[in-house]
Amino acid sequence: MRDDGARPATSAAPIPRRRPTRATWLAAVAAGLVTALLLRVRTTPDVDLWLHLRTGELLRAGERFGALPDPMAALADRTYVPTQWLAQVAMSLVHDASGTTGIEAARLLLVLALGAAVLLASRAVAGPGASLLATALTMLGAAAAWGERPQLAGVVLLALVVAAWWWASERGRVPWVVVPLTWLWATVHGSWLVGIGAGVVVLVGGALDRRWTGRRLVLVAAVPVLSVAAAAATPLGTAAVLEPFRISSVAGLTANEWQRPTPGNPLLLVVLVACVLALLGVVRSRRRRWTRVLSVAAALVLALAMVRTIATAAVVLAPALAHGLDDLGGRLARAGRDDPSGATPSARGARVPGEWMGWALAAGVLLAVGGWHVATTPFGPPVSERVSAAVAVLPPDAVLAVDGKAVGWVEWAHPDRRPLRDLRAEVYSVPVATDYERFQEAEAGWSGLADRYGVTAVLADRDRPLDAALAGEPAWRVAAEDPDFRLWVRP
Template structure:
């Protein structure tokens, strides 16, 4: 019996079949996922805001959809909102599904290729699956999905610069695009700055080379500040920190849960693998620190943490298996599977549409006079913004348009905190569409509001005639 060559797998047939099988399972998962582009109510208010920008809103000084919100807000994702509204207007739900499928597939494929640079197909596809599983709660048709894709581009660009020493100038126009598409553009600039410093520390180029590398994040920042919104983008991003108390996505995540298992496992694996390595360099430690910061900052940045930590884990695991460059056949298979997901997407029925629970009330809502103010919670209000633009929806979940005082008042209204009745009187709604189990719905019924229609989830209430 001949001795097995170093680096050769113990079961070569299983090793060759493993990556294609996992790739097929991932394709099936993505095919199921793209049936759920509208599961987040945010998609609907993004469509409404995009439509307003297409009509007459100024990007520099946009308007308001209700007198119940008065903040002098700054649009941080106007281009993606306009694009969504155009797609919806021209191609309807089919176009939205295709757009969602295309961006999701691009994100997954880019993640795989990033990891494949440092690991074999089996390790790269396994880590990609872990990343996708961890991202599932965040994958819906919202502008933030572009931020996940753009971060992969930043990581890939600096991974290449680490090898070649050449500045990734393409990130500068990406900075402009990112700043028009989503508010996490500043995180991308910060990540770019950290990685640029790490590459300089690791490669120790001459002064001109170092300055060229450091010019990339500076160029990204400048490009972001010359968008149609201008320097006000910086103040808009800093405002987000004051909103974490009102929107769960910006609160710190709970990492000791089943849902957080993928990011927790990747973080633990990254630490253990770096401890065991003897060739750890500043860049590796910087990636670990960045991934940990993303994991701790908020629920919305957990997908960024997953990608970053997977990029730390991949080189460590590759030491235990043979690593070969991407072959043309492998690339062709990946492109073929991606094409399958996109081609199948519009031919499936949608599920988990957040508007489905609102649609039974359409007839009664349409019968209300134009401009009627309808009291809702954030999710229902977000959907109604798009489904019935003739109504005045004071609460809809797009936090940028509210002042901190308004957010506090509306949170107190939702929880029946002292002063809620004064807020209700100031809003003077002509109807209310609320969850059946909402304390506010119970309080309104107790105070004489009549039930106009009820489903298992929502109740439509009318105020007393007086």
Template sequence: MTGTPPSGVGRPTARREWSTPPWTRVAPVALLLVVVTVRTLRPIEDPDTWWHLRAGQELAQRFELVGPDPWSPFTTHAWIRHQWLGELLLAGVHAVGGVGAVAWLVTVFALVTVLACYAVARRQASVLVSTAVALAAFVGASMTVTARPQSLSLSLAVVAAHGWTATARDGRVRWWLVPLTWVWACCHGFWFVSPVLGGVVVVGLLLERAPRTLLARTGAATVACLAVAALTPVGPRLLAAPFEVGRITALIEEWQPPTRDLPAFVVTVGMALLLVALRSRGPLPSWPEIGVLGLASYLVVSHGRTVSLAAVLLVPLLAPALERLVPFARERVARPEVLALAVAAVLAAGASAISVTGAVTRPAGFPTALAAPLTALPRGSVVCNDYDAGGWLWWAHPALVPVVDGRTELYDARDVEDYARFAAGGPGTTALAERRGCAVALVRTASPAEQTLVASGWGASARADGWVLLRRPAASAVP
């Protein structure tokens, strides 16, 4: 198999740039930014946002990144706060604009992701092709664009994918990938994608029989990307963080294989299949390209949480392949295009910020209506809680102790399994309540857990918005 030539090779020489004014060329991507803004303007829905927010607030006061969990008596593993930079960002935005500003961050993350995908695609494709690829990548990444640090990984991942694939294409090592990986490692655990991409490119270049000097430089850049992760404020312990999560990924819903009818999965698989179809008709892909496609294919089918990564990794491969089909050549990137996109992005973000009022400031799907009875509970009361309420309890009611939250890597696998039995109803529900000494239970109305607890004598003290607060029977009250 031979390497693919630069993106301009093999194009029909008769193709010319569009003669339309620059502002009309960017109209499609400007419209895309508007659509992204409208689609992401909503209340906070991610249950993990809340504990990330509290973590950031505490880090702003005391910058302690590795140590025992200071919140819960039920966790058994050290807490490695490897997402500290993203958590400080959440806390800083909240300090300025409250919960509404945190919800607004979702729009900002989405706009940055789309612009990053467009910019990477635009380096090798026309405006319309780049817009189409950016739109597909956004849909594929939509499950990950939430108010939590993982959203920062999307724009960083597409830039890293561009850097590594460009290195394989022209033989120039992008050393800026090293500081990029350092920043990424301070934001979220997906940073390891950068050195993995580097390793894939090194193997691909080896199969291409690339010059030894290029292999050595690319290998050195890959090792450097791995090494700098150990030089963040977390220290070498950061390298072990992925393995901490790996203990219980089989018990976490977002780490299960993706649901096949989800739009994000369907679109990302479509991107991969389209890429295969396009490259099978044109110049044969290089081994590094095949390796990146293989990595993306694995990510899209292995875990629901990694579908988004697969979508953005495909951008620098799909854009030039699709460009070969269109009847017009790639336009030069001119200053009016950059200015128009910058203005469109600022206007979209500004309009979103103005709109963050009313319903958007009230979280969606959380027991905020039960704030008064929860506040009235004695300090240190243990709450047998629905999983989605755990992080919110840590933030909104820090005097209470939920039995589980989104920091599942801190809990023993057997405890997570016990909680799954609690949520499923039956004997496991009351068994967990007894073992943890729960004074109350905060679960969803008509859930299996509520039905079992009520049948066991627990009484409802408050109900609102699909949530119920149950009190333990007096005969078995916690001393």
């Protein structure tokens, strides 16, 4: 008799191990090619990149953001807590060493790591072919999180945490590795809380599926608690635990990515289709029923909650999706082997001869196509040298308002300038944030807000309402312009 609470082994006739099929090779090429082509969609860096580079520079110089006035934006009336400090410092160091090419190369490697982690999580419960196909769909659903931001590193760590939970659940073990991963994650990005939630989902599902029982279940239940404690043990202390809640409560008011996705959002549709496939697999097989159903439910909540969590939904769903594809594809052992107790059939979690060649093929396609994109694409700044030079010669006391597409770059390229507002939504009270949004959108009374703030220069996006409104005001004149932006000034 076992007394550790782990699921007892069940007996089953041995199943011959199969080599990868042609479908597996095609799935490998698809996974690598889909990911690489998605990387090629963007030819300019994420607008947040420059903000993170500037923050990293300040952190390296000893700035700790513990008091007002804020060193980066003039209207900030709340202190900034750098919950992404390790990632921002690393980004600054990489940029110093190799510029935006180095940043893009790091992004490519992180996307590769994300694909590998998703594939690893999927292989806990599915064969190679289904896992590779699930990885391709997951990468498509998570594509919006591939920007040059700490968020990408957070999604990679989420995939690793999900993989750790599913592998531990399959074997009835305790996923202790999640605790140090959470500590690292809490220094990189505030999304570590999603990892706690994903772990609880697998924990509850595993308990209902009787993957863990008795004393082992108690030990597994301690992992989320210890993970929160690990986050609080980072240099930020309890602020690392509390700050993500403050950010989410404020950012949703003004930031589009923190708001609910529209029904036509293509990445949301990808995740919804993946949820359907995962549930169809549950119909075909009772194995791991509760864990899979709860994973689908968690993915639906995340995908429908806000735009920025569609990517996390795709990653949380990946193992259940792979399981469902395995069932629908016929890889599940048939009636006699579909053991409701959870016996592991077929190649799930077991190495398949030649499988590593499929992994290498997918990685090779991604690195070849993605590497060519990095090497041949000029990832330059959003603003031309002409406009940048005009910003540099503004009077020292100029009060500068900058469009969101360029404000991070201004903070980084012109560190002596403090734009009125930047992209850190959490450092502004609601009245300040809403007033500035009215100004940026040139809503009724915008000129009165400009007078209240004493704005004397505006770097405006030529396609936004504010630029058109400034063109209709005789007091404002264009100091410099390029195809995307105009710098407006007034006495």
